[in-house]
Amino acid sequence: MNRIDRLTAILVQLQGKKIVKAQEIADRYNLSLRTVYRDVKALMEAGVPIGSEAGTGYYIVDGYHLPPVMFNRTEAAALLTGEKLMEKHSDRSNHQQFSNAMQKIRAVLRGSDKDFLESLDDNIAVLRSPRVSTEDQFPNRFLSDIQDGVARQRVLSMEYYSYHSDSVSRRxxxxxxxxxxxxxxxxxxxxxxxxxYRDFRADRIKNLHLTDQQFDKSKRMSLQQYITREFKAEHEQPVLIKARFSYDVARYLREQKYYFGVVHEKNEEQYVEMHFMYQQLEYFARWLLMLGNGATVLEPESLKDITRKQIKLLSEHYSC
Incomplete structure (x- = not known):
């Protein structure tokens, strides 16, 4: 990226938030802090009203706006890909809003870039596994209201279906x-x-209303704190696992082995030996059981014990 493009990009970044730290700019464009200070100074000398607060960051003085920035072809293609993902991995409210935004983006593109997007449109697809339709029960259109509640710290009133109790409750x-x-x-x-704190699946909300009640988010944990607390691994450090697979099984593992952290693979005469670094032995044992006698645990011994226990439970279950 040449310096003129970088200065423009930094200016766009400054307009995107109330306060932007120098380190954020440095990380985004892989710059040194010294270069960031020099670039911001150049923008100020060019007449851009940039303010700064020690220990906080830079900000654009209210009232200043950069003229609309034209998207280039690759940026527009990336946004088109995002629209395809949103169509399959978001609810109706967000998908519609993103679609509206893409229409505005298409409107400002040059003619040749519009043709470029049109040629891509029918050649990008995002597929999902088929699900049983629950449209009549769950509208799946509340993400926009939820985002509004998060940003504005407003209480949500909703009717939620729980699988565990097979009932609907108001929360x-x-x-x-x-x-x-x-x-x-x-x-x-x-x-x-x-x-x-509770985890609610958005596609199990039967009804939702954004209330006028405010809450103080400083008294609640952040989303990142919640995720760290709830999804902390059972073991602080991953465990080295060694296992042996028949060739018939090994050929079908493909991306599965990478999901379970394969770090070493060696072909022997009658089998393939693989080493994994993984944290949750219970889950790893369940995966191996799916592979039948085509998989054999070599170590650790604790994984063998877990696997034997799971086999015993299954045997007792089907002996009843």
Whole structure:
């Protein structure tokens, strides 16, 4: 990136937030802090009203706006890919908003770039595993209201279906954030009914209303704190696992072995030996059981014990 493009990009970044730290700029463009200071000074000398607060960061003085920036072809293509992902991995509210935004982006593109996007449109697809339709039960259109509640610190009132109890309950939630996992969006919030933090699947909300009640987010943990607490691994350090696979099984592992942290693979005469670094032995044992007698644990001994225990439980289950 040449310096003129970098200065423009930094200016766009400054307009995107109320306060931007110098380190954020340095990390985004792989610059030294010294270069950041020099670039910001150059923008100021060019007449851009940039203010700064020691220990906080830079900001654009209210009232200043950079004229609309034209998207280049690769940026527009990346946004088109994002639209395809949003169509399959978001709810109706967010998908519609993103689609509206893409229409505005297309409107400002040059003619040749519009043709470029049109040629790509039918040649990019995002597929999802088919699911049983639950449209009548769950509208799946509340993400925009949830985001509004998170940003403006407003309480959400909702009717939520619980698989565990097979019932619908009304909840008042102080939302702290959302995240996407296993093809579903999750709302994390402080539940006033349970007096604790809860995880709600957005596609299991039957009805939701954004109330006028405010809450103080400083009294609640952040989304990152919640994720760290709830998804902390069972072991602080991954465990070295050695296992042997028949060739018939090994040829079908493909990306699965990378998911489980394979670090070494050696072909022997009658089998393939693999080494993994993984944290959750219970989960690893369940995976190996799916592979039948085509997989054999070599070490650690604790994994062998867990596997034997799971086999015993299955045997007892089917002996009843």
């Amino acid at each position: 008042e939630i102080e939302p702290i954030g959302i995240f996407h996992m296993h093809s579903s969006w999750h709302l994390i919030g402080y539940c006033r009914l349970r007096n604790d």
